[in-house]
Amino acid sequence: MKQEFNADYWQNRYQLGQTGWDVGAITPPLREYFDQLTNKGQRILMPGCGNAYEAEYLFRKGFVHTYVADVAEAPLHRFSERVPDFPKDQLLLQDFFELDSQFDLIVEQTFFCAIDPSLRPDYARRCAELLVPGGKLVGLLFDTTFEHAGPPFGGSREEYRAYFEPYFEFLHFETAYNSIPPRQGRELFMELKKLGS
Numbered sequence: 001m002k003q004e005f006n007a008d009y010w011q012n013r014y015q016l017g018q019t020g021w022d023v024g025a026i027t028p029p030l031r032e033y034f035d036q037l038t039n040k041g042q043r044i045l046m047p048g049c050g051n052a053y054e055a056e057y058l059f060r061k062g063f064v065h066t067y068v069a070d071v072a073e074a075p076l077h078r079f080s081e082r083v084p085d086f087p088k089d090q091l092l093l094q095d096f097f098e099l100d101s102q103f104d105l106i107v108e109q110t111f112f113c114a115i116d117p118s119l120r121p122d123y124a125r126r127c128a129e130l131l132v133p134g135g136k137l138v139g140l141l142f143d144t145t146f147e148h149a150g151p152p153f154g155g156s157r158e159e160y161r162a163y164f165e166p167y168f169e170f171l172h173f174e175t176a177y178n179s180i181p182p183r184q185g186r187e188l189f190m191e192l193k194k195l196g197s
């Protein structure tokens with residue numbers, strides 16, 4: 001992990017309540033995507049999960065093999081209090097880049113934009129390594145630039161495409177139609193399928 005945006009940096013942001021990214025609930029694009037999933041046996045990872053409202057939603061719908069990972073202890077602790085029946089061994093206080101497991105689905109929301117942009121090629125490669133053949137990376141990516149120095153770090157569809165193309169087939173990679181108002185027109189919905197059978 002880059003020194004500047006390390007676990008202490010994120011833990012401090014949570015302790016100071018500087019969490020502008022946290023919308024307090026699952027967002028509509030992910031809710032709609034989850035609502036059409038049927039295989040409750042799949043292993044799902046939410047990296048950089050923060051307060052993990054999406055994981056809570058999935059877990060309560062019966063997707064019991066949902067895992068959450070974050071380097072900051074504070075949001076995982078809060079999540080654990082909010083969802084006391086969520087299995088403790090599925091709460092991973094770990095660096096995404098050091099995870100070692102296999103998943104059917106990885107869910108992205110404001111984690112990619114939080115890491116140093118120099119790590120983006122590694123993010124794409126690690127997602128592919130953590131997925132089973134045919135597994136999916138699904139979520140949202142900002143398709144905009146930000147006025148202030150990040151995080152969040154912005155970017156463009158063309159830039160992102162280059163990172164993911166070596167490993168994934170693009171099923172969806174277009175402007176989300178159901179973003180929350182502040183993100184309307186500024187985020188891409190992606191559904192990428194790992195190449196190989």
Ligand SMILES: C[S@@+](CC[C@H](N)C(=O)[O-])C[C@H]1O[C@@H](n2cnc3c(N)ncnc32)[C@H](O)[C@@H]1O
Nearest residue numbers: 010021048049050070071072095096109110114
């Ligand atoms: C902008 S927040 C987004 C949180 C959550 N996904 C949301 O939408 O509310 C980024 C999160 O990524 C976590 N994070 C940053 N670097 C990480 C890393 N290398 N591995 C795992 N988590 C990381 C931070 O602690 C923080 O919770």
